[in-house]
Amino acid sequence: MSMTxxxxxxxxxxxxxxxxxxxxxxxxxxxxxxxxTVPITGPLSLTGKQYYNSLKMAEEDINxxxxxxxxxxxxxxxxxxxxxSTAVNAFVKLAQxxxxxxxFLSSYSTQNLAVSPxxxxxxxxxxxxxxxxxxxxxxxxxxxxxRPADSVAARAMVLCAQTVLxxxxxxxxxxxxxxxxxxxxxxxxxxxxxxxxxxxxxxYGQNDKDFSAQMLSLRSKGAxxxxxxxxxxxxxxxxxQAKMLxxxxxxxxxxxALVPAAMQLLTPADLDNVWGVVDxxxxxxxGPRMKDFMTRYKAKFGVDADPxxxxxxxxxLLVAEGMRKAGLEPKALRDWIAVTKDWPGIxxxxxxxxxxxxxxxxxxxxxxxxxxxxxxxxxxSVK
Amino acid sequence: xxDLIQLFVNxxxxxxxxxxxxxxxxxxxxxxxxxxxxxxxxxxxGTFAGVSMLLDAGLPWAVGYLAVFVVMAVFGxxxxxxxxxxxxxxxxATMIIGTVAIGILMQNVALLAFxxxxxxxxxxxxxxxxxxxxxxxxxxxxxxVAVTALLVGLLWFLLHRTPVGIGMRAVAQDMRxxxxxxxxxxxxLALSWILAALLAGLAGLLLGPMWFADVxxxxxxxxxAFAASIIGGFGSLPGAIAxxxxxxxxxxxxxSYISSAYKDLIAFGIMILFLLVxxxxxxxxxxQDRG
Amino acid sequence: xxxxxxxxxxxxxxxxxGLALSVVLSEYNLRLLNLSVITAIAVIGxxxxxxxxxxxxxxxxxxxxxxxxxxxxxxxxxxxxxxAAIPMAVAGTVLFSALIGYPLLRLxxxxxxxxxxxxxVSFFIITANWLSLTGGTNGxxxxxxxxxxxxxISGERYFLRFGLVFLAxxxxxxxxxxRSRHGRAMIAARxxxxxxxxxxxxxxxxxxxxxxxxxxxxxxxxxxxxxxVRFIAPEDFxxxxxxxxxxxxIVGGEGSVVGAILxxxxxxxxxxxxxxxxxxxxxxxAAMMLAILIFLPRGLVSLFRRRAPRRIAEGRS
Numbered sequence: 001m002s003m004t005x006x007x008x009x010x011x012x013x014x015x016x017x018x019x020x021x022x023x024x025x026x027x028x029x030x031x032x033x034x035x036x037t038v039p040i041t042g043p044l045s046l047t048g049k050q051y052y053n054s055l056k057m058a059e060e061d062i063n064x065x066x067x068x069x070x071x072x073x074x075x076x077x078x079x080x081x082x083x084x085s086t087a088v089n090a091f092v093k094l095a096q097x098x099x100x101x102x103x104f105l106s107s108y109s110t111q112n113l114a115v116s117p118x119x120x121x122x123x124x125x126x127x128x129x130x131x132x133x134x135x136x137x138x139x140x141x142x143x144x145x146x147r148p149a150d151s152v153a154a155r156a157m158v159l160c161a162q163t164v165l166x167x168x169x170x171x172x173x174x175x176x177x178x179x180x181x182x183x184x185x186x187x188x189x190x191x192x193x194x195x196x197x198x199x200x201x202x203x204y205g206q207n208d209k210d211f212s213a214q215m216l217s218l219r220s221k222g223a224x225x226x227x228x229x230x231x232x233x234x235x236x237x238x239x240x241q242a243k244m245l246x247x248x249x250x251x252x253x254x255x256x257a258l259v260p261a262a263m264q265l266l267t268p269a270d271l272d273n274v275w276g277v278v279d280x281x282x283x284x285x286x287g288p289r290m291k292d293f294m295t296r297y298k299a300k301f302g303v304d305a306d307p308x309x310x311x312x313x314x315x316x317l318l319v320a321e322g323m324r325k326a327g328l329e330p331k332a333l334r335d336w337i338a339v340t341k342d343w344p345g346i347x348x349x350x351x352x353x354x355x356x357x358x359x360x361x362x363x364x365x366x367x368x369x370x371x372x373x374x375x376x377x378x379x380x381s382v383k
Numbered sequence: 384x385x386d387l388i389q390l391f392v393n394x395x396x397x398x399x400x401x402x403x404x405x406x407x408x409x410x411x412x413x414x415x416x417x418x419x420x421x422x423x424x425x426x427x428x429g430t431f432a433g434v435s436m437l438l439d440a441g442l443p444w445a446v447g448y449l450a451v452f453v454v455m456a457v458f459g460x461x462x463x464x465x466x467x468x469x470x471x472x473x474x475x476a477t478m479i480i481g482t483v484a485i486g487i488l489m490q491n492v493a494l495l496a497f498x499x500x501x502x503x504x505x506x507x508x509x510x511x512x513x514x515x516x517x518x519x520x521x522x523x524x525x526x527x528v529a530v531t532a533l534l535v536g537l538l539w540f541l542l543h544r545t546p547v548g549i550g551m552r553a554v555a556q557d558m559r560x561x562x563x564x565x566x567x568x569x570x571x572l573a574l575s576w577i578l579a580a581l582l583a584g585l586a587g588l589l590l591g592p593m594w595f596a597d598v599x600x601x602x603x604x605x606x607x608a609f610a611a612s613i614i615g616g617f618g619s620l621p622g623a624i625a626x627x628x629x630x631x632x633x634x635x636x637x638x639s640y641i642s643s644a645y646k647d648l649i650a651f652g653i654m655i656l657f658l659l660v661x662x663x664x665x666x667x668x669x670x671q672d673r674g
Numbered sequence: 675x676x677x678x679x680x681x682x683x684x685x686x687x688x689x690x691x692g693l694a695l696s697v698v699l700s701e702y703n704l705r706l707l708n709l710s711v712i713t714a715i716a717v718i719g720x721x722x723x724x725x726x727x728x729x730x731x732x733x734x735x736x737x738x739x740x741x742x743x744x745x746x747x748x749x750x751x752x753x754x755x756x757x758a759a760i761p762m763a764v765a766g767t768v769l770f771s772a773l774i775g776y777p778l779l780r781l782x783x784x785x786x787x788x789x790x791x792x793x794x795v796s797f798f799i800i801t802a803n804w805l806s807l808t809g810g811t812n813g814x815x816x817x818x819x820x821x822x823x824x825x826x827i828s829g830e831r832y833f834l835r836f837g838l839v840f841l842a843x844x845x846x847x848x849x850x851x852x853r854s855r856h857g858r859a860m861i862a863a864r865x866x867x868x869x870x871x872x873x874x875x876x877x878x879x880x881x882x883x884x885x886x887x888x889x890x891x892x893x894x895x896x897x898x899x900x901x902x903v904r905f906i907a908p909e910d911f912x913x914x915x916x917x918x919x920x921x922x923x924i925v926g927g928e929g930s931v932v933g934a935i936l937x938x939x940x941x942x943x944x945x946x947x948x949x950x951x952x953x954x955x956x957x958x959x960a961a962m963m964l965a966i967l968i969f970l971p972r973g974l975v976s977l978f979r980r981r982a983p984r985r986i987a988e989g990r991s
Contacts, residue, residue, distance in 0.1 A: 040953060041491060041494060041953065041955075041956050042599065043599040045494065045499035045599075046499040046500065046501065046597070048499070049498065049499050049500075078949060079949070079953075079955070081956075082909070083909065084813075084903075084905070084907055084909060084910060085709065085903070085910065086945075088705070088903070089702075089705065089706065089709075089946055092701060092702045092705050093702045093946070093949070095701075095702075096700050096701050096702035097700075097702060109812065110811065110812065110813055110907045110909060113812070113813065113815050113905050113907075114903060114905050114907075116815075116905075117904060117905070132812055134812055134815065138815060138816070176644065176802055176803065176811065177802075177811045178810070178811040178812045178813075178907075181805065181810045181811055181812070182812065202638075202643040203643045203644040203803070204638075204643060205646075205647060207600075207603035208634075209397065209400075209593070209594045210393050210394075210396075210397045210631075210634070210635055212389060212390055212393040212635060212639075213390055213393075213635050213636070213637075213638035213639035213643060213646075214638060214643050216386045216389060216390065216639065217638075217639055217643075219386075220386055232501070233501050233595050233597065236501075236595065237594070237595065244512070244519060244521065245389065245519065246519060261500055261501055262501075264503075265501060265503045265595050303500065418784045418787065418788075420917070466964070469968045470967060470968060473967070473971055475730065475783060475784060475787075476724065476730050476787075476920060476924060476928070477924050477967055477971065479730070479784075479787065479920070480917075480920060480921045480924050480925075480963070480967060481964060481967050481968075483917050483921065484921070484960045484961075484963040484964045484967065485960065485964060486960075487956060487957075487959070487960035487963075488957055488960035488961055488964070490956075491954070491956040491957035491960065492957055494953070495953055495954055495957065606795065606913075609788055609791065610792065613785075613788055613789075613792075617784075617785070644803045645799060645803060647795070647799055648796055648799045648800065651792040651795050651796050651799075652792075652796065654788075654789075654792045655789050655792045655793065655796070658778075658781055658785055658788070658789040658792075659777050659778070659780075659781075659789075662781060662785055
């Protein structure tokens with residue numbers, strides 16, 4: 001080992017160690033700073049990328065429309081990876097160094113749970129997209145959910161099974177994470193409340209590639225519908241394998257299997273007899289604002305928008321309005337969001353309750369036979 | 384009964400993919416003594432080489448597959464020169480961390496190059512499936528099983544019947560003696576890495592159409608490949624196959640008959656049990672502490 | 675060698691540097707330093723198993739997790755005081771490690787590495803699925819804070835001072851142990867098993883002792899982790915974290931307590947420092963790790979040893 005190498009490395013580490021801590025940006029004058037902690041690397045980055053895109057687009061749109069009372073906004077992003085600890089690091093870094101007036105948190109509930117005490121400590125309002133009910137049950141007054149809670153989504157799926165398909169022997173397959181476990185639990189309870197006992201509840205791991213055991217087990221138990229709680233890729237694979245195995249009963253899938261990233265992996269035949277209970281129905285027929293959002297998103301990023309990204313876009317516009325009306329003072333802004341009722345977003349109407357839940361409706365969709373074009377079956381509202 | 388056959392067939396197909404991943408891992412281990420924690424990322428690189436050649440460049444099947452193998456061979460050679468050579472005298476654990484670091488590097492370089500969007504690699508057999516005894520299996524999955532079987536034969540022939548293969552085995556057994564015998568040790572070691580990369584490329588091409596490709600697919604594959612090679616026997620080619628199929632079957636049958644939530648616990652529990660009771664696995668080496 | 679210096683000096687240096695930093699650093703850096711301190715305790719523990727006894731264990735995070743979960747469950751579900759739960763968690767983890775150590779530690783090298791890796795994966799599966807006990811993948815939020823003389827140990831600054839006491843104590847004890855007869859027995863058992871056995875060392879017992887000591891430190895780290903973040907989930911203790919502990923020790927310098935601390939601090943801070951590189955930061959992080967492995971095979975401590983053999987290395991961190 002030569003000394004020169006050591007000297008070089010010592011110098012390199014010295015340089016890194018001495019890397020200056022950026023001075024805290026001033027929140028007066030200049031643009032209004034907003035923080036966003038989303039997964040940009042790692043296994044969750046597929047959805048994280050959509051949030052990044054949507055927030056970038058919102059930033060441009062808000063600034064093009066004159067910003068907040070003449071001041072532009074600027075969103076600073078930090079990566080959360082797929083790690084709770086890194087999510088907290090990212091949040092604290094932004095809170096300390098950028099001192100944003102507002103935060104966008106990730107859509108992963110455990111990250112939201114880990115960050116929650118820090119949000120309370122900093123005392124700046126934040127929106128999050130994690131679905132788990134425990135996040136809102138913790139009662140952090142600074143955090144607002146911008147998607148349907150998992151219990152709301154699960155109840156909508158049960159309603160779809162009961163009222164649209166009128167089936168009585170449901171089987172459930174869920175992904176082994178906070179979303180799947182929570183959703184499956186609510187669905188079981190909801191069915192039982194209606195006097196229906198699910199014939200089987202099966203789990204699979206986030207990285208599993210074969211679901212024949214779970215599906216055949218439900219079929220042999222006589223399930224007349226299968227509810228799937230999934231993430232995008234595994235959701236697509238579940239739908240494909242259901243067809244491969246020749247399952248005849250209808251399948252009700254949660255939102256993720258029908259996002260564009262998952263849809264591009266499917267064929268029209270895979271979507272036959274599949275009902276989706278999605279966060280929001282993304283289609284030009286919804287209205288001109290939706291059409292405009294979809295067209296511009298596609299033109300800008302080369303991929304189709306999904307309901308999760310749209311939730312962040314809507315939330316950004318909601319917060320921008322809050323800042324215009326209530327100002328930047330954290331408490332005032334928080335109070336403005338907390339009492340928001342019937343605020344018309346593109347994907348949803350936002351009405352916040354005492355726990356910071358704002359979205360209570362989903363859409364049941366189904367592909368037009370022989371195509372991958374989703375059509376609205378009906379809206380479901382769960383309050 | 385037809386359900387059982389279906390589960391068995393699916394477990395076999397799943398196991399064949401694990402086996403393919405395990406073979407690349409085993410080749411490297413038996414030739415160089417390196418426990419390659421980046422072996423899953425090797426497979427991921429193989430799949431994404433396929434994505435670039437077949438989807439992005441739109442090459443015809445034969446040309447595209449060939450191009451993937453060329454890319455992977457170059458990658459294997461580069462890996463040998465840039466990582467293995469500088470670290471080859473390091474202790475086992477340093478080497479392990481070296482492969483972990485390069486795994487993180489590969490995963491993030493792939494993320495920068497391809498993004499996080501998932502891909503579906505096409506197969507020449509897309510859309511075809513075979514019905515037998517009441518079970519359905521895709522033609523592609525059958526091909527995977529067949530290719531895996533064929534590959535074991537070819538590898539056995541290469542390692543036992545060709546001068547290059549015999550040289551590689553000699554290096555694996557005793558590097559100094561091999562050098563004294565006049566073998567070009569470095570070239571043979573480089574060949575082992577190239578061979579491992581080629582196998583990973585093949586595994587990547589074969590699993591791409593069955594499983595969707597994304598840049599984070601590597602680690603879960605590596606984990607199952609580890610379990611497969613332990614159960615089959617560390618360093619043994621037939622062991623890697625047997626182990627892979629065993630893990631695949633355990634996963635599917637365990638999920639069906641025991642518990643879908645705890646099925647991976649069964650596979651890893653059996654792995655630990657094997658280590659305790661029969662560390663040489665089904666077919667493996669007897670020496671416990673090599674490497 | 676740093677091991678020749680007095681353990682008390684090391685403890686004093688850790689406290690002095692840490693306390694000085696606790697005054698000047700921002701909340702964000704304090705948080706990272708807290709994570710480093712907690713991780714350093716786990717890595718010092720890992721040094722018993724790997725640095726001294728040569729056991730490549732990739733299940734260390736499971737011990738950290740076992741202790742963190744014990745603290746979390748005892749304090750939230752049964753309402754124990756954290757002060758009572760922490761010793762219980764440490765004792766339970768050590769007992770468990772000794773029990774599994776006896777059968778497992780007959781394995782060596784990469785066999786042990788993969789067996790312990792399997793153990794860590796199993797731990798994850800159990801914590802993620804045993805809903806009634808662990809809350810499943812949602813984890814356990816709302817772990818009560820530690821109280822000292824009626825005051826909560828809350829906020830990064832105060833927690834750091836609290837954690838530093840543990841780190842100093844663990845580091846000093848580890849250093850003293852390393853220099854003792856028992857420490858040398860471990861090294862002997864690693865270097866030449868047969869010779870060690872010939873000179874009257876019970877190799878299996880020494881190995882199990884090293885494993886249990888490593889689990890004890892891991893347990894202390896796990897308890898502190900639970901009390902620091904006050905929310906734990908299975909993901910916090912996945913096998914990737916075990917690999918990270920090994921990486922930290924190798925990057926810092928295996929066999930050295932100072933190296934363990936340096937490695938833990940560097941690998942905790944480095945990815946955060948590199949955040950300015952945007953999407954490429956983890957690629958750079960991995961490349962820098964490789965550079966250290968290639969150019970500094972004996973770890974960061976070798977930098978300080980060669981250049982300033984008589985100075986205490988922690989002063990730089």
